[in-house]
Amino acid sequence: QIDPKDYTFSGLKDETVGRLPGKVAGQQFVIQDCENCKIYIFDHSATITIDDCVNCQIFLGPIKGSVFFRDCKDCKCVVACQQFRTRDCRKLEVFLCCATQPIIESSTGMKFGCFQYYYPELALQFKDAGLSIFNNTWSNIHDFTPVSGENNWGLLPETAVVQDYVPLPSSEELKAVRISTDAAKSIIPVTRGQRQKNSDESCLAVFFAGDYTTANARKLIDEMTSKGFQLVQTKEVLMKAEDAHRVFQQSASEFIPLLEKGPVVALEFNGDGAVEQCRSTINEVFSGTKVFVSESKASASQDVDNFYNFADMQMGM
Numbered sequence: 142q143i144d145p146k147d148y149t150f151s152g153l154k155d156e157t158v159g160r161l162p163g164k165v166a167g168q169q170f171v172i173q174d175c176e177n178c179k180i181y182i183f184d185h186s187a188t189i190t191i192d193d194c195v196n197c198q199i200f201l202g203p204i205k206g207s208v209f210f211r212d213c214k215d216c217k218c219v220v221a222c223q224q225f226r227t228r229d230c231r232k233l234e235v236f237l238c239c240a241t242q243p244i245i246e247s248s249t250g251m252k253f254g255c256f257q258y259y260y261p262e263l264a265l266q267f268k269d270a271g272l273s274i275f276n277n278t279w280s281n282i283h284d285f286t287p288v289s290g291e292n293n294w295g296l297l298p299e300t301a302v303v304q305d306y307v308p309l310p311s312s313e314e315l316k317a318v319r320i321s322t323d324a325a326k327s328i329i330p331v332t333r334g335q336r337q338k339n340s341d342e343s344c345l346a347v348f349f350a351g352d353y354t355t356a357n358a359r360k361l362i363d364e365m366t367s368k369g370f371q372l373v374q375t376k377e378v379l380m381k382a383e384d385a386h387r388v389f390q391q392s393a394s395e396f397i398p399l400l401e402k403g404p405v406v407a408l409e410f411n412g413d414g415a416v417e418q419c420r421s422t423i424n425e426v427f428s429g430t431k432v433f434v435s436e437s438k439a440s441a442s443q444d445v446d447n448f449y450n451f452a453d454m455q456m457g458m
Contacts, residue, residue, distance in 0.1 A: 143168065153178050159200075159315045160184055162262040167205065167269065181310050183318050185266040189222075198307045202263065203270035217306040221256055221329070223272060236303055237279040238329045240272055241456070245294055246285035254297035255279050255334060257327040260320045264328055275358070275377040275406050276456070280334030296336060330362050333373045333411070343373065344415040345444040346423065347388075347433040349396065350403030357430060358406045364422045370412040376452045379404045388447045389433055396433055407452070409445050416441050 149171045150158055159181030160170075167185055173192040181200045182189070188206040191199070191213055199218040201208060207224035210216075214231040225243040227233060231250055237243060238256035245251050256279065267274055282294050303322040310316060324331045346361060348354050362372055380400045385393040410419055416435050423432050435441035 145171075149173075150175060150178075150180055157181075157310060157312045157315070159310060159312070161314070161318065162202075162260075162266070165202075172199070179308070179310065181315055181318075183260065183262070183315070185270040191216075200258070200307055203266045203272050205270040205272070219256060219258055219303060219307050221258075221267070221270075221272065223270075227251065234297060234306055236297075236301075236306065238272070238274075238277045239279055240276045242278055242281050242283050244283045244285055248286075249291075249293045251282075251294035252297045253279055253282060253294065254301050255331045256329045257303050257322060257324045257331055258320070259323070259326040259328050260318050262318075267328065273377040273404075274329050274355070275375040277329055277332065277375065278334075279332075280336070296334075299333075299336065325363075330359070330372055330375050330408075332375060333371050338373065338411045339371060340411055340413045340415070342413055342415050342438050342441065343409055343411045343445050344419045344435045344441050345433070345448055346408045346410070346419055346435075347396075347448070348406045348408075349399035349431060350405065351430075353430075354406055357427060357432075358408060360426065361408065361419075361422060364426060365410050365415075365419065368418060370410045370415050370418060373409040373411050374449070375409075376407045376449065377404050378407075378452045378455050380451075384451050388444070388451055390447075392433070396431070399431060407448050409449075 148168050151173045153175045155177045157179040162183050165184035165186045167187055169187040170189045175194045175197050178197045182202050185203040189204055189208045191210045194213045194216055196215045201220045204222035208220055208222045210227040210230050212229045217234045219236045221238040223240045225239045227248045228246045230248040234252045236254045236256050284293050309320055348358050382397045385397050389396050416438050420434050423434050435444045
């Protein structure tokens, strides 16, 4: 028998509370009427609603469905979810991983950054919540109620550090979770999203489904970012043969047989010399693994557009 009290934080003031990995286990959770609290849900859940909270710092592990903030103000959050919505909120700062386009409504002073977080159980919690670590549209905000001449939302500074916003828990019970907020360790690859690109050269790399797809994609991200290139966006999506023709053009036939194994993982890197560096890294590090990589600077931006236009249609963006 499930007791709703175990899945609710209500009417708290000046407290640090949370749930350890395994304690929510896919249930829905409610947070309401909390003030000056630090709240940590280190588990996956079905949906979460957050109502009438003021000056709280909140971490929410992977949410299979939606998270909905209503009538909240001055809160700082780290959130991973399928759908993100706010209504009648003021001044929320959110490090976000969201599989679909985040929506704000009647909300002002909203600031967004890319989710950056790690603890050992988090990867499995993403799987249990049915979320891909590569599908994150954190910066592609839709404002339902725009006001002409005003901007209700913006992006956090690129140098923003999670711990300055949502500090690590200080209570003995929650300290047991082995957290790192180091961007390089983040379970979600940290992307530039909609920020201005530094270069007019991008490169598309696409890994095909297999036992090491995630590890290979992470390895390429590490190799490229360590050389100063920037990861703009990532995507995990199923492709069909006709999609391959549209995206891979003349080299489609060599990749079509690989599509039946499952979704592809695509990465867009940006920086002068990205194509050449990406191609040489693939040859050196991934010889024997079939990877699609843009062939030249000239074709690369078209590759990126072709892939993400197709992917956005797939994801219903």
